[in-house]
Amino acid sequence: MFDSGPAVQPGAPPLSASQLPAYCVVLDLETTGTSPTHNRIIEVGLCEIENGQVVEEWSSLVNPQVPISPFIAQYTGISNELVADAPLFDEIGEDLYNRLRGKVLIAHNARFDYGFLKNEFARLGFDYQEKTLCTLKLSRRLYPEHRRHGLDALIERHGLSSQARHRALGDVRMTWEFVCKALAEHQPETVAPVLAKILGRPSLPPNLPPEEIEALPSAPGVYLFFGENDTALYVGKSVDLRTRVLSHFSGDHRRHKDMRLSQQIHRLEFIETAGELGALLLEARLVKELSPVHNRRLRRTRELHILRLAPDPSQGTIEILSLTHVAPKDLAHIHGLFRSPREAQKALREIASEHNLCLKVMGLEKGRGACFAYQLKKCRGACLGEEPPALHRARLQMALSALKLRTWPFAGTVGFRERSATGRTAVHVFDQWCHLGTAQDETELADILECSSEPLGFDLDGYKILCRYLEKKHGKLDVVPLAGKTAAKLIAEDETAIRLETDGLCSC
């Protein structure tokens, strides 16, 4: 069963030791299927590499203790009869673990082999965590001009010796041959950053049970990472939870934040939603409730400020107000969204300079007589009465219109319906950009509408999320008429009007 012998390195040029990590194992597994939690290993093949040279080859069939399907038997040539007398994984596990420990795992589509090893070792009580070097990624990065990077494509493209295809040791030899050729065909300075990127870190967070990642659906929703003592670390959303969560840990992300996260995560939670809008709204709410350590984007650290033109039409004074003092119905009369009064002042000064407006009339400059800009011939003399106040005010209004917040494009409360591919439905109820709630059924919808009588505060998250959503969903909105409330009729029945209403969003 064991096929251990002298190293064979078919025609590969010697590798400079500096290109690869000093200790690596090229490995391939044959398995009863594709799920690391449900399927089992039926064959292991590996080549141990030291300083760029093969020092040992080893392979073993494994009795999976479950039947091998005719498909797999045909694909691999490994039948139930063949493994009947093979050792169980329990019997080879410790030896295998010692061969892999402390070495970089090189494999084609390494995530697959890594997942199986991690699970099989965990059953034996071994905690397997090593860096991986995925040759599929290596091929993609070094040969980006090609679309196919499967082992068969590599065999064809690089003329690899394809004996014993789909047997573990056969595939291992081919994989190693590919590594040697790929590295030989590229300058060390090209290869070094590619290897550094792929080797960035281990495939999965060391403290997170792999089954938690295994359980993630490819559906829209929100995911939550928790650290030690159940500290909330990060809340994120995606239309595909599984892909998004894995992307945090894939070797090709070298982002510092993801690396730190990966070390800290102990637990993972997810909540499926009916669609993207639901995920965005839930994410915003959970970030506010939990204040996760790594979420900066949605966390409100400071008050936002806006500009308001004095209501008295004879005046051109501008007030800088905190957004919390603004009622949603007044949105039509306010401008901008600024992170500080200072930022608001800066914007005003720029507008004044660009449009030859008077800072003194606007209330940003004190003192008697002409304003400073007048002396530079930049003010048209509103401060001295040379420009009529009404004209100055009108010009100021025009200049401010670029900073105007969007008005609510509907006649009252409306619901936006979302449906997921799996049949999950939800209605998100909004009024004046304010998210009143999300209903899964009629009763919940009635509850939301009943409880929404108190005056609304301005909801910046709702505003930003919904504005972007309306723009993105342009032409594909599913608006639910909400009977009993103000007629939920679209003011902007045609999508062009909605688009205009949601253009030019605040970017903060």
Ligand SMILES: [Zn+2]
């Ligand atoms: Zn002036």
